[in-house]
Amino acid sequence: MASSAAPRARLSPPAPAVRPPRKRGRSPPSTRSTSSWRASAEHVAPRDQISRWRAPERAPDRVWRQFRPPQSALPTSRRWVSSEGASTSSSGDACTIMSYNILADYHARNHPDLYRDVPWDAMRWDSRRRLIIHEIRHWDPDLVCLQEVDRFQDIAAGMKSRGYEGIYQRRTGDTRDGCAMFWKSKRLRLLEEDSIDFSEFNLRNNVAQICVFELNGTHKLVLGNIHVLFNPKRGDVKLGQIRLLLEKANALAEKWDEIPIVLAGDFNSTPDVCFYFLLTHMILNISLHDRRKLSGLDSSEFDLYELCSSLKYQWSDEEVRNATGYSNVMVAEHPLKLSSSYANLKGNSSNRGLHAEPLATSFHKKFLGTVDYLWYTHGLECSRVLDTFPIGVLRRTRGLPTREIGSDHLPIIAEFAFTESVEDDFEEEDDSEQDNGSEQEVSTTQHAYLSTDDESR
DSSP states (O other): OHHHHHHHHHHSOOOOSSOOOOTTOOOOGGGOOSSTTSSOTTOOOOGGGTTEEEOTTTOSOEEEOOOOOOOOOOOSOOOEEEOSSOOTTEEEEEEEEEEEEOOOHHHHHHOGGGGTTSOHHHHSHHHHHHHHHHHHHHHOOSEEEEEEESOHHHHHHHHHTTTEEEEEEEOSTTOOOEEEEEEETTTEEEEEEEEEEGGGGTBTBOEEEEEEEEETTTEEEEEEEEEOOOOTTOHHHHHHHHHHHHHHHHHHHHHTTSOOEEEEEEOOOOTTSHHHHHHHHSEEEGGGSOGGGSSSOOOGGGTSOOOOOSSOOOOOHHHHHHHHSSTTOOEEEOSOOOEEHHHHSOOOTTTBOGGGOBSOSEEETTEEEOOEEEEEOTTEEEEEEEOOOOHHHHHHHTSSOOSSOSSSBOOEEEEEEEEOOOOOHHHHHHHTTOOHHHHHHHHHTTTHHHHHGGGGO
């Protein structure tokens, strides 16, 4: 074989020194860049794992890692907005309360379509957990109300080292998340703990927490924490959940000698709809509204649901009972005179909208708007709030989370000062006499904010 191979080699023409490039040939492997599409250089995976990664805990879903342009970074700080006319009768004791929907890891992994523009490493729970804990520690609130908590022990471990104690209420059924409260044990003492499992009232499986705290051994307050059902088509259920929270919080406040109340949470309702009217005016005639249009989350702009808005929806007896508590009563009422902490301390046009509420507390691929609130009653005075980011800054990120914010919601924080108990009962009666004409204004301004977003999307 060797002797025959040599002559054939000699008869062959000599190979050219430089091989001419083929017309459709690929570039040499050495010139290819493998780092341009990666979120960071430290995350290097074998070729068969580059295009995707499997979620932890053997989750059935997969989050696809495709090329995603870099996100615009958010500012490293937010500014406080203080009250200019704070009462001089304040007792001097004050506490800060944070409300934060931290985006359950379970939901993040099962809804990748909402976070297509978010770098894959910013979606990882270990990264988000670190950012969430850092955010809480940085603002150092006295009380923390969290929603969408499905890894309570991870959060609790990070909070314990900063002197916080915590409690957790998980939703029932197949869901994995729930609500959690944390408080500084050196300043606050938990006097009574209660919760609401809405499935016991046939109002889905959401939960709420209601607790009584004592601050510095002197002042007491009721703190409620809720994550209202998202489903835009079930306004009756959403209204029923809010109604029960208000009733339970009021009963607990009366039990402890009319102490003030703070209600925190993700209410899954925008400021331009009738839920907001109910919270601020204490009364709502549901016959004036389509139950599928109650929360402001049903805008076709985001293609969440295909809903018909040409005709008023007829409420069934069951839906009326869910909303008001009685199948033959079309008016929902509650006994609390509530104020919104952010609405009372006005910001500027870059981040405040209808009713002076923030333009956005949540942002993902299918929603940009405000659903998170901190409400309070008499006996408290809101002295300052942590303002949200300007709407233009948020839009440039193309969605949350980011490498600076660990959730698709922004934490909201308000500082409350305890005041001398001065309450004019006759004023409360006057406010409860709101006519339905004002309510009609709510129906005509539905989606005022959501519809204007279309220009920038």
